[in-house]
Amino acid sequence: MTTVDEREVSSAVAGKAGAPLIEVRGVRKRYGALDVLRGVDLNVRSGEVAVVIGPSGSGKSTLLRCINCLEEYHEGEIYYSGQLVGYLKDSRGRRKKASSASMCRLRATMGMVFQNFNLFPHKTVLENIVEGPIVVLKEQRASATKRALDLLGGVGLAAKANCYPEELSGGQQQRAAIARALAMRPRALLFDEPTSALDPEMVGEVLAVMKDLAKQGMTMVVVTHEIGFAREVADTVAMMDEGSVVESGSPESVLANPAERRTIDFLSKVL
Amino acid sequence: MSNFNLGMVLSYHSLLIQGALTTLVLTIGSAAIGGVLGPCIGMLRASSYRWLSWVSGIYVELFRATPTLVQVVWVYFALPVITGVQLSGFVSVLLTLGLHEGAYVGEIFRAGIKSIDKGQMYAARAIGMSYRQSMQRIILPQAFKRMVPPLVNEFASLMKLTSLASVIAVPELLHAADNVISFTFRPMETYTAIAVIYAILVLPIIALAGYLDRKSGRTSR
Ligand SMILES: Nc1ncnc2c1ncn2[C@@H]1O[C@H](COP(=O)(O)OP(=O)(O)OP(=O)(O)O)[C@@H](O)[C@H]1O
Numbered sequence: 001m002t003t004v005d006e007r008e009v010s011s012a013v014a015g016k017a018g019a020p021l022i023e024v025r026g027v028r029k030r031y032g033a034l035d036v037l038r039g040v041d042l043n044v045r046s047g048e049v050a051v052v053i054g055p056s057g058s059g060k061s062t063l064l065r066c067i068n069c070l071e072e073y074h075e076g077e078i079y080y081s082g083q084l085v086g087y088l089k090d091s092r093g094r095r096k097k098a099s100s101a102s103m104c105r106l107r108a109t110m111g112m113v114f115q116n117f118n119l120f121p122h123k124t125v126l127e128n129i130v131e132g133p134i135v136v137l138k139e140q141r142a143s144a145t146k147r148a149l150d151l152l153g154g155v156g157l158a159a160k161a162n163c164y165p166e167e168l169s170g171g172q173q174q175r176a177a178i179a180r181a182l183a184m185r186p187r188a189l190l191f192d193e194p195t196s197a198l199d200p201e202m203v204g205e206v207l208a209v210m211k212d213l214a215k216q217g218m219t220m221v222v223v224t225h226e227i228g229f230a231r232e233v234a235d236t237v238a239m240m241d242e243g244s245v246v247e248s249g250s251p252e253s254v255l256a257n258p259a260e261r262r263t264i265d266f267l268s269k270v271l
Numbered sequence: 272m273s274n275f276n277l278g279m280v281l282s283y284h285s286l287l288i289q290g291a292l293t294t295l296v297l298t299i300g301s302a303a304i305g306g307v308l309g310p311c312i313g314m315l316r317a318s319s320y321r322w323l324s325w326v327s328g329i330y331v332e333l334f335r336a337t338p339t340l341v342q343v344v345w346v347y348f349a350l351p352v353i354t355g356v357q358l359s360g361f362v363s364v365l366l367t368l369g370l371h372e373g374a375y376v377g378e379i380f381r382a383g384i385k386s387i388d389k390g391q392m393y394a395a396r397a398i399g400m401s402y403r404q405s406m407q408r409i410i411l412p413q414a415f416k417r418m419v420p421p422l423v424n425e426f427a428s429l430m431k432l433t434s435l436a437s438v439i440a441v442p443e444l445l446h447a448a449d450n451v452i453s454f455t456f457r458p459m460e461t462y463t464a465i466a467v468i469y470a471i472l473v474l475p476i477i478a479l480a481g482y483l484d485r486k487s488g489r490t491s492r
């Protein structure tokens with residue numbers, strides 16, 4: 001069921017193997033008086049899967065939104081394929097906000113999948129998927145539709161193209177949302193707890209699509225409590241708590257032999 | 272009370288019909304002003320432009336915090352003192368109720384936009400849409416469906432508010448009634464007649480709002 005077109009994904013990552021595609025350095029962010037991110041570091045090389053775990057409120061969603069330029073950050077730097085996310089630096093190193101057009105261009109090259117799917121309820125599944133390619137990438141409707149149908153086939157939803165999101169199960173909605181993100185031909189995908197809102201019997205179908213993408217070399221940052229997925233797919237696991245990465249490394253080290261008390265406590269709760 | 276003489280009042284029906292027409296013109300005219308102003312105000316309030324959002328907020332609260340009757344007499348009697356321009360009663364009311372509607376419609380727009388889950392804006396921006404594209408293509412089409420019932424209700428309230436124009440002698444329905452009473456000395460019959468006329472004008476609108484509300488409750492798209 002889950003064979004997303006391999007050529008498309010691998011063409012997006014071709015020639016970039018090894019280079020850090022996403023680089024987060026000392027990022028700090030506040031909401032009013034609340035320090036949500038207190039110096040986060042994270043490196044994701046092209047073709048890698050980084051899994052971010054951590055308790056509720058530790059800033060995982062905020063970090064993803066910062067990487068995708070949906071949210072400002074106050075200190076530190078985020079680089080996405082060498083480009084500073086959200087800001088410009090002048091010769092003296094002072095930063096100012098990047099133009100909204102350049103932020104839109106950046107977001108268009110990075111896909112995001114949300115916990116609550118966030119499909120557009122007033123549009124059919126097919127319309128959801130062609131929206132970005134047509135409106136943002138200015139593709140022709142005919143070619144965008146053809147590709148959207150291919151992507152829907154890849155996530156096993158060919159028959160649901162003309163349904164509205166509310167007519168789909170949670171798992172189907174999330175697969176459609178992944179297809180919507182892929183339609184933009186992103187160089188990286190960010191997942192924010194993609195299976196947390198799903199009934200248990202639907203978790204597997206979504207994880208299967210994600211594993212497929214990982215196998216094809218898609219660069220992914222995945223916030224999830226699915227430790228099994230992390231163990232199987234992740235190249236790096238980062239444990240976040242209270243706004244910073246308290247421990248990171250290979251799944252073997254972080255999940256099997258955690259060094260940090262907080263990681264051990266967290267794992268004992270989710271396993 | 273003994274002899275309820277409606278016939279005597281109805282012989283002045285042309286005055287009442289004139290009044291009803293003026294009521295309709297005032298309603299539609301100020302709804303048009305509010306219909307242009309309100310969406311702009313609502314969008315500014317929902318936007319992240321601090322200053323514009325703040326200024327439009329003051330405008331809205333000013334109109335929500337003062338009685339409409341006071342707004343009407345203020346524009347008619349006090350504004351000319353400040354500006355030196357005396358507006359006719361009709362124009363004063365049109366302007367006042369138009370601004371009043373702008374504030375209320377603005378609130379309906381703001382609430383409608385706010386009622387859309389934040390994730391919709393995130394999802395739209397995440398595929399690279401601009402704020403404007405996200406608003407036009409994703410947020411507003413969803414918000415507008417939720418706004419229709421309150422907007423129709425607001426239109427019904429507006430029609431009733433036009434009766435305030437009688438205090439500055441604009442010949443709408445209530446003022447026409449006062450004229451009819453001065454000829455017939457039949458206040459009870461006359462006020463009953465115009466109450467019925469108002470109800471005939473307003474009830475279908477309220478019914479429509481109720482219908483739209485039930486309909487939008489059935490489906491989310
Ligand atoms: N828009 C906002 N305004 C104010 N505070 C916010 C906002 N968004 C998040 N926060 C706060 O920031 C902190 C981190 O939130 P975030 O959603 O990033 O956590 P999380 O790790 O994703 O948690 P969860 O597992 O519950 O999704 C929380 O304390 C949250 O209340």
Ligand SMILES: [Mg+2]
Binds near residue numbers: 060062192193
């Ligand atoms: Mg979260």
